[in-house]
Amino acid sequence: MxxxxxxxxxxxxxxPKIDPAVHRYSISLTAEENARFLTLFETxxxxxxxxxxxxxxxxxxxxTVKIDKATMDYYMRLTSFYSQFRAVGVNYNQVVKxxxxxxxxxxxxxxxxxxxxxxxxxxxxxxxxxSLTEEFEEKHLKKES
Numbered sequence: 098m099x100x101x102x103x104x105x106x107x108x109x110x111x112x113p114k115i116d117p118a119v120h121r122y123s124i125s126l127t128a129e130e131n132a133r134f135l136t137l138f139e140t141x142x143x144x145x146x147x148x149x150x151x152x153x154x155x156x157x158x159x160x161t162v163k164i165d166k167a168t169m170d171y172y173m174r175l176t177s178f179y180s181q182f183r184a185v186g187v188n189y190n191q192v193v194k195x196x197x198x199x200x201x202x203x204x205x206x207x208x209x210x211x212x213x214x215x216x217x218x219x220x221x222x223x224x225x226x227x228s229l230t231e232e233f234e235e236k237h238l239k240k241e242s
């Protein structure tokens with residue numbers, strides 16, 4: 098019984114792979130080739146160089162990802178602006194509701210008139226933002242065929 102316990106005992110460690118990679122190859126690159134290779138590796142977005150080399154050898158397709166920081170920054174600011182725009186819309190509805198609840202019809206109409214003027218200015222500003230966004234997309238984000 099003690100012999101069976103010793104045989105079935107967990108030795109710990111990592112379980113062995115089903116198909117381990119045991120064949121290794123070595124190549125030599127010039128300084129220029131190495132710089133080009135490292136550039137391709139960095140732009141591929143892969144984290145493991147061995148996987149990148151395997152993809153190159155078997156031509157699985159190499160992805161090249163370019164991230165433009167200015168475009169990302171613009172996108173993040175536009176997203177935050179959109180959330181603020183929605184918040185203004187919610188606040189607008191709340192203000193109109195409170196105006197008619199708390200004030201007389203005449204006072205509420207006067208305040209609403211001022212609010213409408215500001216809303217018109219806000220609409221013009223939002224149209225300018227939309228046109229700038231479309232212009233930015235045409236210049237920087239659209240891929241030419």
